[in-house]
Amino acid sequence: xxxxxxxxxxxxxxxxxxxxxxxxxxxxxxxxxxxxxxxxxxxxxxxxxxxxxxxxxxxxxxxxxxxxxxxxxxxxxxxxxxxxxxxxxxxxxxxxxxxxxxxxxxxxxxxxxxxxxxxxxxxxxxxxxxxxxxxxxxxxxxxxxxxxxxxxxxxxxxxxxxxxxxxxxxxxxxxxxxxxxxxxxxxxxxxxxxxxxxxxxxxxxxxxxxxxxxxxxxxxxxxxxxxxxxxxxxxxxxxxxxxxxxxxxxxxxxxxxxxxxxxxxxxxxxxxxxxxxxxxxxxxxxxxxxxxxxxxxxxxxxxxxxxxxxxxxxxxxxxxxxxxxxxxxxxxxxxxxxxxxxxxxxxxxxxxxxxxxxxxxxxxxxxxxxxxxxxxxxxxxxxxxxxxxxxxxxxxxxxxxxxxxx
Amino acid sequence: xxxxxxxxxxxxxxxxxxxxxxxxxxxxxxxxxxxxxxxxxxxxxxxxxxxxxxxxxxxxxxxxxxxxxxxxxxxxxxxxxxxxxxxxxxxxxxxxxxxxxxxxxxxxxxxxxxxxxxxxxxxxxxxxxxxxxxxxxxxxxxxxxxxxxxxxxxxxxxxxxxxxxxxxxxxxxxxxxxxxxxxxxxxxxxxxxxxxxxxxxxxxxxxxxxxxxxxxxxxxxxxxxxxxxxxxxxxxxxxxxxxxxxxxxxxxxxxxxxxxxxxxxxxxxxxxxxxxxxxxxxxxxxxxxxxxxxxxxxx
Amino acid sequence: xxxxxxxxxxxxxxxxxxxxxxxxxxxxxxxxxxxxxxxxxxxxxxxxxxxxxxxxxxxxxxxxxxxxxxxxxxxxxxxxxxxxxxxxxxxxxxxxxxxxxxxxxxxxxxxxxxxxxxxxxxxxxxxxxxxxxxxxxxxxxxxxxxxxxxxxxxxxxxxxxxxxxxxxxxxxxxxxxxxxxxxxxxxxxxxxxxxxxxxxxxxxxxxxxxxxxxxxxxxxxxxxxxxxxxxxx
Numbered sequence: 001x002x003x004x005x006x007x008x009x010x011x012x013x014x015x016x017x018x019x020x021x022x023x024x025x026x027x028x029x030x031x032x033x034x035x036x037x038x039x040x041x042x043x044x045x046x047x048x049x050x051x052x053x054x055x056x057x058x059x060x061x062x063x064x065x066x067x068x069x070x071x072x073x074x075x076x077x078x079x080x081x082x083x084x085x086x087x088x089x090x091x092x093x094x095x096x097x098x099x100x101x102x103x104x105x106x107x108x109x110x111x112x113x114x115x116x117x118x119x120x121x122x123x124x125x126x127x128x129x130x131x132x133x134x135x136x137x138x139x140x141x142x143x144x145x146x147x148x149x150x151x152x153x154x155x156x157x158x159x160x161x162x163x164x165x166x167x168x169x170x171x172x173x174x175x176x177x178x179x180x181x182x183x184x185x186x187x188x189x190x191x192x193x194x195x196x197x198x199x200x201x202x203x204x205x206x207x208x209x210x211x212x213x214x215x216x217x218x219x220x221x222x223x224x225x226x227x228x229x230x231x232x233x234x235x236x237x238x239x240x241x242x243x244x245x246x247x248x249x250x251x252x253x254x255x256x257x258x259x260x261x262x263x264x265x266x267x268x269x270x271x272x273x274x275x276x277x278x279x280x281x282x283x284x285x286x287x288x289x290x291x292x293x294x295x296x297x298x299x300x301x302x303x304x305x306x307x308x309x310x311x312x313x314x315x316x317x318x319x320x321x322x323x324x325x326x327x328x329x330x331x332x333x334x335x336x337x338x339x340x341x342x343x344x345x346x347x348x349x350x351x352x353x354x355x356x357x358x359x360x361x362x363x364x365x366x367x368x369x370x371x372x373x374x375x376x377x378x379x380x381x382x383x384x385x386x387x388x389x390x391x392x393x394x395x396x397x398x399x400x401x402x403x404x405x406x
Numbered sequence: 407x408x409x410x411x412x413x414x415x416x417x418x419x420x421x422x423x424x425x426x427x428x429x430x431x432x433x434x435x436x437x438x439x440x441x442x443x444x445x446x447x448x449x450x451x452x453x454x455x456x457x458x459x460x461x462x463x464x465x466x467x468x469x470x471x472x473x474x475x476x477x478x479x480x481x482x483x484x485x486x487x488x489x490x491x492x493x494x495x496x497x498x499x500x501x502x503x504x505x506x507x508x509x510x511x512x513x514x515x516x517x518x519x520x521x522x523x524x525x526x527x528x529x530x531x532x533x534x535x536x537x538x539x540x541x542x543x544x545x546x547x548x549x550x551x552x553x554x555x556x557x558x559x560x561x562x563x564x565x566x567x568x569x570x571x572x573x574x575x576x577x578x579x580x581x582x583x584x585x586x587x588x589x590x591x592x593x594x595x596x597x598x599x600x601x602x603x604x605x606x607x608x609x610x611x612x613x614x615x616x617x618x619x620x621x622x623x624x625x626x627x628x629x630x631x632x633x634x635x636x637x638x639x640x641x642x643x644x645x646x647x648x649x650x651x652x653x654x655x656x657x658x659x660x661x662x663x664x665x666x667x668x669x670x671x672x673x674x675x676x677x678x679x680x681x682x683x684x685x686x687x688x689x690x691x692x693x694x695x696x697x698x699x700x701x702x703x704x705x
Numbered sequence: 706x707x708x709x710x711x712x713x714x715x716x717x718x719x720x721x722x723x724x725x726x727x728x729x730x731x732x733x734x735x736x737x738x739x740x741x742x743x744x745x746x747x748x749x750x751x752x753x754x755x756x757x758x759x760x761x762x763x764x765x766x767x768x769x770x771x772x773x774x775x776x777x778x779x780x781x782x783x784x785x786x787x788x789x790x791x792x793x794x795x796x797x798x799x800x801x802x803x804x805x806x807x808x809x810x811x812x813x814x815x816x817x818x819x820x821x822x823x824x825x826x827x828x829x830x831x832x833x834x835x836x837x838x839x840x841x842x843x844x845x846x847x848x849x850x851x852x853x854x855x856x857x858x859x860x861x862x863x864x865x866x867x868x869x870x871x872x873x874x875x876x877x878x879x880x881x882x883x884x885x886x887x888x889x890x891x892x893x894x895x896x897x898x899x900x901x902x903x904x905x906x907x908x909x910x911x912x913x914x915x916x917x918x919x920x921x922x923x924x925x926x927x928x929x930x931x932x933x934x935x936x937x938x
Contacts, residue, residue, distance in 0.1 A: 015597065016874075016875055020416060021875055023874055031509075043657070048507055054563070055563065056563065057560065057561060057562055057563040057565065058560045058565065059560030059561040060561075061563075064558075064560060065560075066483070066548065066554070066557050066558065067554060069523075069545035069546075069549055070545065070549060071549035071557065081622040088536075093676070096680070097676050097679055097680045098680075098683050099680070099684060099686070099687055100481075101687075116420065128544075129543045129544055130541070130542070130543020130544075130545070130558070130559075130564075130565040130566075131541060131542050131543045131564060131565070132542065132543075134523065134539075134541060134542035134543070135542050137523035137540045137541075137542060138522055138523060140523075140541075141522075141523045141524040143522040143524050144520060144522050145518075145519040145520075145655060145662070146519060146520050146521055146522040146546070147520075147658060147660075147661065147662065148474065148520065148521075148522040148544060148546050149522035149523075150662070150665050151522075152522055154665070174447075188680065192672070192676045192677065193671055195672060196668060196669060196673065196676075199668045199672060200664070200665040200668050202668070202694050203661075203665075203668075204664075204665060204666060207661035207662070207664070208546070208549070209549075210657050210658050210661050211516055211520055211549070211550045211654050211655070211658050212509070212550060212552070212654075212659060213520070213548055213657065214422065214552055214648055214649065215549070223660060223661070225661075225662050226664055254819070272739050272740065275735075275739045276735070276736065276739060279732070279735055280728075280732075283724065283725075283728040286724055287721055287724060288722050289726065290721050290724065291717065291719050291721060292718055293713065295720075307640060311444065322739075323735065323738055323739045326739050326742070327738055327739060327741050327742045328742065329742055333454030337488075375714075397879075400878045406442075
């Protein structure tokens, strides 16, 4: 590169890095899309709502009660968010540990989804805690008998690991070779740690409920609930990556210019894994119900039937769809199965924390509109952050130096 | 030192009680939490005066409970401003029965084991106390308690958890809890768990037709320090009878063992898989011929 | 545990074991069902056939140093005086074969990286090719009218047009050069090989003799679609 060209490159760093190479006016105009409009509206209501919650307290903004202490912010934002962010460790493990190099192309988006998912889960948690500034007490007190102690420590450690993993494309974007080179070298260690920490806290989120057998419906409560939560996290990881990559590859096709990814082949491969794991999970849940002597509850009353809806419609069905789609090389069918599986994981976490919880209470919990709106805002911010990062950093596309090294 | 008659009698009584206590300890010494502070609630003796509520509110600087008997028309639960409530129920013979509700101060408290920052903590002498300066408001204690006792101050911007703390400060000074020290009818007896269990059984078996043959709190949740005896079914007194007869924190023991297990087992397991798959790739690329040379080994 | 509870565990455990055995019996056919299917095996055989033929894809298509290659098989090379030469690569030239007319963008028009800028036309078949850089077209190569210039010398006299680039540094990050470019063409060759190994080996090992476009060999009816696939247009 001539020095003139290099000078030009330096001078417009902000324009190139932040404004996608457009002039400020041009860039702002490019932001005027319907999607952005809706997202802005959601955030303009949601962010003040969040601040209002800190000002006015939980009673004024949520429908939480003495018998329903955990609502949407814990049940959905934290628990479901963490489950759906499991793609980071599943694909990371697939590529770095199991050696399935062909999934390399979707490893970084999965890690990014994981990183943003955990960040948003933590924000949701902070919104829910009565005195979030006392979170530091986790490190000051010996609360080791508590499952929540382990969850908190693990989530902190894992978010650190994720941020180190995400730091690689971040520093590549900034061209800071001295920072990303050493991080790339320890990627294997980071991946082992990420699988380890994820296994620990994904399962521990389920263990939280072991202490309350009388309050969680017998079809969902089990002393083995930690195994169920871990396996559904793996399912969530696989399925979210299928869904996220099919959306990303369509919307961010510009990032894939210069980079050939056979998304269909990868989707079908993931579909095979999803089929088998969902199949095993279906039978595992049955074993759990029998172990708990709870088969009599199946089909009885609303919750007995709702359990069947969850198991047959959102576990068995996606398993069979995955199987059929993978066998017949139908990536579109696999994607549909992926969506159903993701909905199934959301349903499971929502059921355990809210629907099947405090089930004998006639006064049932329904979230307030403010709780729902704040949740929606957090999801929207996560999506916007994902898009901002993917359009600028080498997440979907190869980093320049790696492409040249090949 | 000169000893006065009253003091002598007190000492003699204490010695006798101690002897009886030793005997009680021998019989119930292996009972869980035998040496912990405990209260025996005899609902046949409670007249519903609610002096205990007033004393509790005064000792904890809470608003005065509503006066008069109209309040007894509704079955109340404890709340952030009333750490104990007395409810009225109807017995089969048509007469009223009263039952005091408050924290059960379990021998193995689910709430304290659940609290990740030890804001709820068990004192060795029995009370389950609360440290608001540690509490981060996660409300896991509300999730855990099988008696649904902890109450959260949802209405406040800086909320804390509210429940009876067994007047731990008073107990540290050698005093009885506020509620037991004002009870006029003797429905509340403060003592050590082992001795009170013996007393409870003595009353139950001493008047066979009168009491229900069960000491509520002997085994519930693995044993609680607030023990109840009654002449009507406990379920009629708004006491949860579906509480398991085992310690709730013990339920979690197996699951608590999983994370350290994973920390130990996963690294060698994962590295073994890595080494195995890495070796397979090396072998494959060598067999792949000239083309294979391009495969960089990413570490 | 009361005696009744103790005894009730027996039927539960029996049920669990039965379910476990039933599950294992179901798992075997399920696994085979999911893993069944054919597409993967075909590609593998094709690749093995190519290797057996002894040819290596590296020798099929070439790209010189100094050229920035776009994955859509067009290239850019700074030409001095601020302009950038643009052409199509060896792979594109041989995939396409001779065409009736190569439509070039008029001087002064804007081109964008990854967007179609050239149009090859043969009969009723149209094959667009994309521009490797952003910029304004400064001049077109008059020699393009002379048929075969870009066929014989795709990197030299066969350049197609020159562009005044607007974002060369950031465009360059999306382009291959040197070893990466050679590898890209190698992959393109392997991908062709997977389509029909035996005939292709013979066609390419011919070397030198003019052949009609490879695309027409592989897919006489739909060669334009085949080209568009590789040219990202």
